[in-house]
Amino acid sequence: MPTAEPDRRGLVKAFAASLSGTSLEWYDFAVYSSAAALVFGDLFFPGSDPLTGTLQAFATYAVGYVARPLGGIFFGRLGDVIGRKRVLIATLLLIGVATFGIGILPTHAQAGAIAPTLLVALRFAQGVGVGGEWGGAVLLSSEFSKPEQRGFWASAAQVGPPLGTLLANGVLAVLAGVLSEGAFLSWGWRVAFLLSAVLVAFGLLIRTRLEETPVFRELQARGERPAAPVSEVLRTERRPLIAAILARVGPDVLYAMFAVFVLTYATKDLGMSRGQAVAAVLVGSGCQVVLIPLSGWLSDRYGRRTVYAIGAVGGAVWSVVFFATATSLATLLPGVVIGLLFHSLMYGPQAAFVSEQFTARLRYTGSSLAYTFAGVIGGALAPLAFTYFLAKTGSGYAIATYIVVACVITLVGLRLGRAVQDEPQDLVVSRA
Template sequence: MSSSPPERRSLYKAFAASLSGTSLEWYDFAVYSSAAALVFGDLFFPGSEPLTGTLQAFATYAVGYVARPLGGIFFGRLGDVIGRKRVLVATLLLIGVATFCIGLLPTHAQAGAFAPAMLVVLRFAQGVGVGGEWGGAVLLSSEFSQEGQRGFWASAAQVGPPLGTLLANGVLAVLAGLTSEQAFLSWGWRIAFLLSAVLVAFGLLIRSKLEETPVFLELEAKGDQPTAPVSEVLRTETRPLIAAILARVGPDVLYALFAVFVLTYATKELGMSRGQAVTCVLVGSALQVGMIPWSGWLSDRYGRRRIYAIGAVGGAIWSVIFFATASSLATLLPGVVIGLVFHSLMYGPQAAFVSEQFTARLRYTGSSLAYTFAGVIGGALAPLAFTYFLAKTGTGYVIAAYIVVACAVTLVGLGLGRAVRDEPSSAVTSPV
């Protein structure tokens, strides 16, 4: 069924708002992730051996994931009660302010224990914002879409992370290239965080002009908004929630390896420069910008679970091959790129798959809970576990085994989940 011109314009605006907003928010989140791998160990956790400093830096990285369920609960509930648009403006503002303030923080040498403590607090605020962002961004574009197209249009929110990662690592790479190592550690890294103010202002301008989604407007007209959506999801949609959580574990862990931990692995284990390591992530992220919507389109054509499962199986196998072959830039670059291709095959259909597990009146809450709780299980623990296993065993094969298990968990989630491909996005009845 084709859309009328006004509906199509609304869909394009929603797609742009979802894409730009999540890209800007993930810039904020990704610039922290990269800085945690490259400089935060030295600046905020000095006086310890390199392994301990890296672990402590990744621990603050994990705080952002641990905080996400609070954002998912708080903002997810609001999204089902007062609407998608208002919540998305609030989450963007929260993350932007927190990121800007990180750029102003004193280091441990300047403020002692106060510096890492404030870093954790601001990272926590970032996590709360991201926890409330994803569910709304997915619904923003998918609830304007037509039958049989939700996988593609919902992928707008999924393109945000690689675009944000691309922008964040690109800014850090330029700063590292234009400054000496001493200058970069002293003030260069701060510029990447302070730029957040400009980017978030742009995102707020776009989102302030948005219309509310037709699905929420229909619910509002009927007075069918839930009064206690969190408890209702936990009570009435337990299996969909479990399925969505498990399905998300594999992609999070795979991303943690090929977009976050690989920076530490390349510099500390393979002896590569920071610039070389960041380049590998940049190339892989650039490819994902096209791969993710393509994967979403494939899921519309061939089914979410099939495309998702291909990515999970491929990612598990490739992680073993990666640690067997990665030894230099010539082997690391294709290793990261292919790893992120398999991640894209899971990540592209993910938005539609997760949101389709829940009824429309509980969709923001259910999607947010699934996204945030899976992040704690998958993305938060993975860099810490990778760092610890590599230090204790001296081999990447233990990390590869960890990823194989995570991808197996994802396959279980796909098996438990609903196989929906052509349900109208505006459906407000209970799923069959």
């Protein structure tokens, strides 16, 4: 049976909690990504070969993605058993403590091999937290919304990454701008990580005041919470899981290019300054804050798979155009913005598309597994592959080919997925 008319106040509060929480957590995650591209190679993996240092720094970046499935399995199961709200408080605390810890780490020059070891451990903890965060943040807003508006409201969790990226790169840009190179490398980068304590406290204030979603309350009342949600998803919902995983690969790879690796590409291969490279990502992320909810709204109007597929095809084509034209800041800036535009067309509908693949009683687990395993396949490997291909071929076209393949994989996932916008009751009740 369908739920009652959604409470508008509860919906707005859920949207705010989803948006603020994922923004704060992705600030933590993104500040690491930027630092890995800009300073961690020198501070934690020093050596005579700059390529090796960059690869090692991006390897720790990948650790955060590899850890996500553990967070998805552990917290996803809890989210279907004990509820969305309590799990989301735990994930916020975990990633905040890990990020603050990175801010006080000694460097390799100060502590030797223990420094990169601790860095990897804390990055792993970040990944576990983010792995458990996304599925619940999506459900916070989508399970409070009307079915015909689900694409827009569920996009709240999707706006978090560009907002977090915007904030993280903004803080790093200010620090790099006001400090000397020596001061920034010595202690300035730490400030961005230590700020997470304030940001996480703000996020906890919002989440502790939030009510549980009406969908989970209904599942509780009907006694339909699963006892073993992970094994049940793997046993009964394999096709939805595969479809959701494949659909997520293209967006992850495209984001890794235009929000992460582009910093390395612009500074080390195009000869731009750190500030110019960060500025391009800032502008692109700022545009995404508007483009992602717009794409979610378009998916409500024209269909998830239609809008998603346009983004996948556009992203594949644009990756080739980008490497043919990006030679200076004047061409890099629109290149990044357009790349993130196509990413937005996939990312806006993604939350609703993924969550709609699973029945309500398994939705936190299924969504989390899809999100985290796709992250390993897509986001974790991409920066490493990009760095390797560029070093070996000296051309961006190998990277473009990698992105094209990822976008084709996404199109396969969309084809396998269920178009369930015409089944609004499925958000609440079991298909049985």
